[in-house]
Amino acid sequence: MIRLLTPPRLQCKRSTRKLFLLSLLFSAQVGLAKTKDPVLDSIVKEATQNSQLETLAHELMDVIGPRLVGTPQMQQANDWAVAKYKGWGIAARNEKWGEWRGWQRGISHIDMVHPRVRTLEGMQLAWSPSTKGKGVTAETITLPETVTDSMAFQKWLPNVKGKFVLISMPQPTGRPDYNWQEFATKESFEKMKAERTALTEAWRTKMAKMGYTTRTLPVALEKAGAAGVVMSNWSNGFGVNKIFSAYTKKIPTVDLSLEDYGMVYRLTASGQKPKINVQAESKERGMVPTFNTIAEIKGTQKPDEYVILSAHFDSWDGATGATDNGTGTLVMMEAMRILKKIYPNPKRTIMVGHWGSEEQGLNGSRSFVEDHPEIVSKIQAVFNQDNGTGRVVNLGGSGFLHSYEFLNRWLAPVPTEIRSHIQTNFPGAPGGGGSDHASFVAAGAPAFSLSSLSWSYGTYTWHTNRDTYDKIVFDDVRSNAILTAILAYMASEDPTTTSRERSVLPANQRTGQPGTWPAQTKPTRKGGG
Known part of the structure; x- marks a missing residue:
């Protein structure tokens, strides 16, 4: 904690001192008024007064349902997202990254018939x-x-x-x-x-x-x-x-x-x-193409530099994938919608990636990183969200030595009621493969996980038969959309380019060997067979 030293007491009359202090207070208020950014207020207002989260959640989780890679629902979700973005005036596309064993779930019915x-x-x-x-x-x-x-x-x-x-x-x-x-x-x-x-x-x-x-x-x-x-x-x-x-x-x-x-x-x-009867209807569809959904708001001053919002689109299909990773998807879509409306001409290009086949090994994001070195080399920051419905409470520096400088700068204008819950950890450690930001970190790009409060995620919704719409806590998701939109705005406007200098990693406690940066891993482009 930094302590500010109190200046020497002024030797003046009481009334003069009072006038001086009042003038200082007035000057400070004027300064605050001049530096207050109307874009930030507008982001918060749009997110709270015109939220689209409930509608998006219903359409994605209830109407489309789970998004297992290789299923018709996954393709339906890709097409739905492109249509949504285009309806908001945001350029969007489905970009093929590979192919997977196609499969379509049918009716499951299991009965005990004896005794x-x-x-x-x-x-x-x-x-x-x-x-x-x-x-x-x-x-x-x-x-x-x-x-x-x-x-x-x-x-x-x-x-x-x-x-x-x-x-x-x-x-x-x-x-x-x-x-x-x-x-x-x-x-x-x-x-x-x-x-x-x-x-x-x-x-x-x-x-x-x-x-x-x-x-x-x-x-x-x-x-x-x-x-x-x-x-x-x-x-x-x-x-x-x-x-x-x-x-x-x-x-x-x-x-x-x-x-x-x-x-x-x-x-x-x-x-x-005992005897049971199992009716398990399903349909094999051969190998089918698989996609990432990409959308972007083109930068006006530095269009070849990128702020990327990141969330995997696929899910397991025991339920509807609401918190893994429906909520991360909603956060990024809502943030992009808000930014397009409030901040339509960003300095840097703001891109969103909805990745396919994260659950089978980050295949969608790893493919994107492999296919687009020209983008990866010009990334200002990646913000990824993928661990449930809770409000963001942790933000680490992913092992980038100077991450505390720019992340703290970008966090500063976030509303106190959102920022006060967030613990930071600098320089932190690079993600090894738990979610899609790790694909970018391995390639040396500054990518960060917006880690959220649990809400019993590991037990009740992560990859389970109970990961459904009703588990979404929309107040927390709304806060995350505000946070993400503000971070994207701040990262886009920042006059400096983020440093990619890596910290020295601690030695492996088990082997005693020096810590090493995660290696870039090739994706599985054809799988499920």
Whole structure:
């Protein structure tokens, strides 16, 4: 903290001193009035009085839905965004970066038909093969209770033929730990945790002895003639599971809720021989082109220098991808809309990138960086948002030595009620690949993550079946749009060009070797097969 020294007390009459102080105060007020930027006020006013966030969210999440790479919904979202930008008078295009296995989700319906009838909560995983006609009905089977080694498992493997195989560990409780902490006795809570730890360790040991992983086991079961694979990837919260991709090519892979999976597992283990019917409709579409959506407001003084707003457009499809990364998408679209209306003639070009296939390895942004070195070399700054619905609370310097100078300068005019929540960290560390700003950092461009408050993101919405419109906190998203628009404006107007000088990274604590800057990684341009 910098301390200001008080000047020596003036030796004058009391009335003269009062007049002097009043004159200073008046001069300060005049100075503030002269330096107040009407663009900043207009950005805040437009964002608060004419917000389009709710409409954009409804159209993207409710109408279009999830945006799994290679699906018709992803292409629909690309085209929708281009139309939106053009409607706001912003030049926009879909830019092909590669191709992916095309797949279209259909109806998932899973029923237990024996020993009683119950419709189960579950869905097929992304890229799961479809079932035919009325689906597949078969008995369920668990993995063997104990396994001595991989040879013993190979001898057991023929037992799965014609059956649905339950491959996930049954959870001992569907209550998240915070619920136990609130209501259980300490002894009961500790007992549950000990039992869960022992069960988890025993399951890991069994999987290791079997010689398979969660990725390779479904393939082995498919080759052995299983009717399908049933799993439950619990996300440690009430009613919430992670939904990723299937590894089977011919038989369906489905995920059941913890509650229903546990019931079917117990019935199977107790010898009740339950049967389930799985209807998993989907359509293979071959390899399809994949795109980034790019829009830009051309600079008037330095058109070949760029301020880039960044958010990945794709999502997993367990739900509608509202907070991963629908909210980041909304922030960038709303910021661009506001800037076009309030600041239509920026000094530098303001560009937005809605990247494809971030979830499979930053493929869209890595492709853009690889394809456009002429842009990357002239980037003033990249602002990326990709971690939920909360207001931005962290901004680091991504390892750029002088980032504190320009980021603090750009943050200064942000309204106090937004800026006061943000902790800065300089020079910070370069992103290694968690989100799309890392693609630019690896290429040496100053790119920064606008990291937000959690709202239980990791448990309840990140890659889950509960990542839906109702989880969006629009007040926080609106604050983020204001912040982003102001940062873009300040970065565009800044008379100086940002420094790319890198800080010396600390040594790796594990190896003792000097820290190294992340290397630029080639994208996967053809995938999903």
